[in-house]
Amino acid sequence: MKAEFQNYLKDIGLSTVMADTINKKYLILTQAANVKDFDDIIVSEIISKQGNREYFSLWGFTPTLFCKISIIATADVHDIVLFKLKNNIARFSFSNLNYDLINETPQSTLDTLVRTFDMEVPYSIKSSGINCSHLLSVTRKYFISNINT
């Protein structure tokens, strides 16, 4: 995994255990997507009402595709999905937004719901705290720029 991604994982405050898991998931996802490295990644996570961090998936982005792998594998099933990216974004939306998209705080939350033309159901990427600005960044770079017009 690239040093910038390791720094990202550190910045969003992952525990040693979770960072280790994400590293392993990253390797599997690169294998599935047949790339050496992704251009960008994001961890989909939320802070629950009880104050715990809950993790859902790791997303990887290249110029032509984006893909995800579930954090919680069930019986060694990793739940990987890959989608074409180029000009393939039909719709995306923001929800669970509780800050001004500029000054995030540790309590900030931001969710994105994205649908490509070939998705059967839309997919959600969730973020909290400092991860919100990262989600906003990948949304601008990959989803907005690939909205089919």
Added chain:
Amino acid sequence: MKKPAIEEYPNWFKEKFEVELTIKPASVYDYVIQKLNKDLENSLFWKELQKNLIDYTDEYYLLHGYPLLKIENIPVFIKSYSSVINKSFRKNIILNENFPEPPKNGWITPNNWFERIKDLLRTTITVRYLDGVEFISNKIKDLCEKHEFGFSVDFEAREEGYYAAHITIEGKFSIVDENWNVKEIMFPIEIQVTTQLQEVIKALLHKMYEEVRVLPSNEKNQKWQWDYKSQEFSSNYLGHILHYVEGMILEVRDKQKQNKTK
């Protein structure tokens, strides 16, 4: 010889050991326990335990898909001097089958109560799920081995409906005796690991337990299981029912996980 009641205990103690419990031992206890508390919080073991909680909860999350702990600093509770007296009374008198001779392991006195009473410093780690009790207990055991602390655990399942793991860790600490001489002891610290539901029950019942504990045996209701009007009947069975419900919650969780793999 008739066993003294709690009100008579300080006089009995003074006659037996020539020690006035209300004076010098009290000030020595207060000084020593504050020092022990500070030494524990500054120890590498305790700092690592605090730091590792997030790793433990994420490890459990990865195994089961649900968070185990709310991540927050583990507070340490100091036993008050009056509670120490009560505890010594229970061990020296109420539970002492050899009275007026010493109990099986000897009298509890200010000379040895820092080593003999296991919960002068204690904390509680509250987990969300029943299997988390053993999970955390094993993690603490590993940490004790790493830092050369003694470790023992009792998975309590009491008739009164109380369920928790009582872990005793033991480390080398320096204290002063009643003559203010420094000595090194193996000091035990109690870590209770219990579930959120049991913690609620414990808080409700703690006061009642403390009152009942200092009563002589013949004043206690020996057959609370048949006295449906008694406070113990509803509160004790509530504890058992909650423990059963927590087991059922795990069954449901595990079945959900199985269904996901089909």
